[in-house]
Amino acid sequence: MGDGAAPRRRGLIAIIRGWKVWGLPSRALGYVLLVDAVALVIAVWTAVREPGTRDQWLLTAVLAACAAVHLHLSNAVERIRRDHSHTPHVDLCGIWTFAGALVLPPLPVTLLVIGIYVHRWWLVGRWDAGRPPHRTVFTIAMMTLAALAVVWLVNATGLTDRIAGREPLTWLDGLLVVAATGVQWTVNTVLVGVVILLTVKLKRAWEAVGSGADNLLEAGQLVLGVFVALAAVRLPWLAVLMVVPVVALHRTVLLHQLQLAARTDDKTGLLNATAWHQQAKAELMRARQEQEGSLGLFMLDLDLFSEVNNRYGHLAGDAVLRRVAHLLTTSIRRGDAVGRFGGEEFAVLLPNVDRAEALAVAERIRRRMHQVQVVDGNGGIIDGLSVSIGVAIYPEVAEDTVDGLLSAADSALYGAKHNGRDQVRFAEEHRALPWLPTTRRPLRLDEASDSVDRG
Numbered sequence: 103m104g105d106g107a108a109p110r111r112r113g114l115i116a117i118i119r120g121w122k123v124w125g126l127p128s129r130a131l132g133y134v135l136l137v138d139a140v141a142l143v144i145a146v147w148t149a150v151r152e153p154g155t156r157d158q159w160l161l162t163a164v165l166a167a168c169a170a171v172h173l174h175l176s177n178a179v180e181r182i183r184r185d186h187s188h189t190p191h192v193d194l195c196g197i198w199t200f201a202g203a204l205v206l207p208p209l210p211v212t213l214l215v216i217g218i219y220v221h222r223w224w225l226v227g228r229w230d231a232g233r234p235p236h237r238t239v240f241t242i243a244m245m246t247l248a249a250l251a252v253v254w255l256v257n258a259t260g261l262t263d264r265i266a267g268r269e270p271l272t273w274l275d276g277l278l279v280v281a282a283t284g285v286q287w288t289v290n291t292v293l294v295g296v297v298i299l300l301t302v303k304l305k306r307a308w309e310a311v312g313s314g315a316d317n318l319l320e321a322g323q324l325v326l327g328v329f330v331a332l333a334a335v336r337l338p339w340l341a342v343l344m345v346v347p348v349v350a351l352h353r354t355v356l357l358h359q360l361q362l363a364a365r366t367d368d369k370t371g372l373l374n375a376t377a378w379h380q381q382a383k384a385e386l387m388r389a390r391q392e393q394e395g396s397l398g399l400f401m402l403d404l405d406l407f408s409e410v411n412n413r414y415g416h417l418a419g420d421a422v423l424r425r426v427a428h429l430l431t432t433s434i435r436r437g438d439a440v441g442r443f444g445g446e447e448f449a450v451l452l453p454n455v456d457r458a459e460a461l462a463v464a465e466r467i468r469r470r471m472h473q474v475q476v477v478d479g480n481g482g483i484i485d486g487l488s489v490s491i492g493v494a495i496y497p498e499v500a501e502d503t504v505d506g507l508l509s510a511a512d513s514a515l516y517g518a519k520h521n522g523r524d525q526v527r528f529a530e531e532h533r534a535l536p537w538l539p540t541t542r543r544p545l546r547l548d549e550a551s552d553s554v555d556r557g
Contacts (some may be wrong), residue, residue, distance in 0.1 A: 123236035130300035134240050137293060141243035144250060145544040148208035162202065162210040167329070168200040168345050169218045172363035175349045177225045178372075195222060196320070197348055199245055201284055202328030203252035204279075205265055205335050211253055215245045240297070248289040252282050266335045274325070283324040290320075367442040369420055378441025378449055382504045385453045389496055398452035398460040399504075401492045401511040402430075404524040407446035410484060422487070425476050427547070433467045450509070452500050457495060457528070464491045464526040488524035490515055499529050 202214045223238040256262045295310035333340035367374045389395030411419040432438045439451040476484040492515030494507045510529035518527040
C-alpha cells in the first residue's frame with residue numbers, strides 16, 4: 103500500500119505543477135493567489151455569522167434557477183462572444199449576483215456566485231484551452247468580493263430589509279441603491295484592472311478599466327439587477343420573466359460585437375480592407391463636394407518582411423505586425439484611419455491634408471519604424487525594420503475614385519521600393535504611364551502573416 107501511495111503523490115504533484123496558473127508573470131501570480139485567498143477567508147468568516155433563513159434560501163434558489171436558464175439560452179451566444187473576444191468582456195452574470203447581493207446574506211450570496219460561474223465554466227469554458235480553470239477561480243473570487251462588499255453596505259444601512267418589505271422605498275434608498283452599484287462596479291473594475299495591468303501591455307493605463315461601451319453595458323446589467331432583486335422578493339415569478347430581457351440583451355451585445363469584428367483585422371485590431379475602403383469612399387465624397395477639400399492616401403509596405411518570418415517564425419512576425427499597428431495609430435493625426443490590406447501592407451487615410459503635412463506624417467512613421475524592437479519567442483530582439491511609403495493626395499493626383507488613388511499611391515510605393523526602400527515617394531500629378539495594377543480584397547481572419555514580400 104505504501105508503494106502505491108508514493109506514485110500517486112508524485113502524480114498529483116506533477117498535475118499541480120502543470121497548472122497554467124504557474125505560467126503567469128510573478129507579480130500577476132502573486133496578485134491572483136492573494137485575491138483568491140482573501141476571497142476565501144472573507145467568505146468563510148462572513149458565512150458562519152449569518153447562514154440565512156428558509157425564505158432567503160428559497161430566494162437564492164429562484165435566482166440560481168433564473169441564472170441557469172439564462173446561461174443555457176445564451177450558451178451559444180456566449181461561446182461566439184468569447185471566440186471573437188481577446189480581452190475580458192462583460193458576461194451579464196452580474197445581473198443575478200448583484201440582485202442576490204442586494205437581498206441575501208453572505209453565505210447564500212457566496213454559493214450563488216460559485217454556482218453561477220462554475221455552471222458557466224461547464225457550459226462555455228471547460229473545453230477552451232486558452233481560458234484555463236484558474237481564470238474561472240479568479241473570477242469567482244473577484245465576484246464574491248464585489249458581492250460581499252455590496253452585502254455589507256446594504257446590511258449596514260438597512261436597505262436589504264426595506265427592499266424585502268412592503269413599504270415604499272424613499273429617495274434616500276434610491277441613493278443607497280446607486281451607491282451599491284458604485285461599490286459593485288468599483289471592486290469589480292479595480293480587481294480586474296490590476297490583473298490586466300500585470301499581464302497585458304496596454305497603450306494607455308486607463309484602458310484597463312475597459313471601453314466606454316463595456317462600462318455602459320456593466321451599468322446596464324447592474325440596473326437590471328436592481329429590478330430583479332425587487333421582483334424576486336415581492337413577486338418571484340416576475341424575476342423569472344426577467345430572463346427574457348436578459349437573454350435579449352445578451353444577443354444584442356453579440357450583434358454589436360460581430361459588427362465590430364467584421365470591420366477589424368483580427369491580428370492587428372486595425373480596420374480591415376473593406377471597412378477602410380468604405381470610410382475612404384465617404385471621405386473622398388466629402389472632399390469632392392467641398393471647394394478646397396483634400397484627401398491623402400498612404401500605402402505602406404514593410405521592407406523585406408519575409409526575412410522576419412523566415413528567421414524568427416510566423417508568431418514573431420505577428421508580434422511585429424501588432425507593434426507596427428500600434429506605431430501607425432500613434433503616429434497619425436486625430437481623425438486619420440489606418441487599415442491592414444495584406445500580410446505586411448497597410449493603408450492610411452488622411453482627410454483634409456496638404457502635401458507638406460502628409461510628408462511630415464509619412465516621415466514620422468518612417469523614422470519611428472527604425473526604433474521598433476520586438477522580443478521574439480526565444481528572448482532575442484527583432485529590430486532594424488524599415489518601411490516604404492507611397493503617397494497620393496486628392497486633388498493633386500488626377501484621380502477621383504478611391505481605387506484610382508490607391509493605384510497611384512501603390513505605384514509610388516513600388517517606386518520607393520525600386521529606388522532603394524526606406525523612403526517616402528509621392529505619386530505624380532498626371533499619369534506618364536498607367537498605374538501599376540493592384541488587386542484589393544478583404545484579409546481573411548485566418549490568413550497567416552507570411553504573405554510574399556514585394557522586396
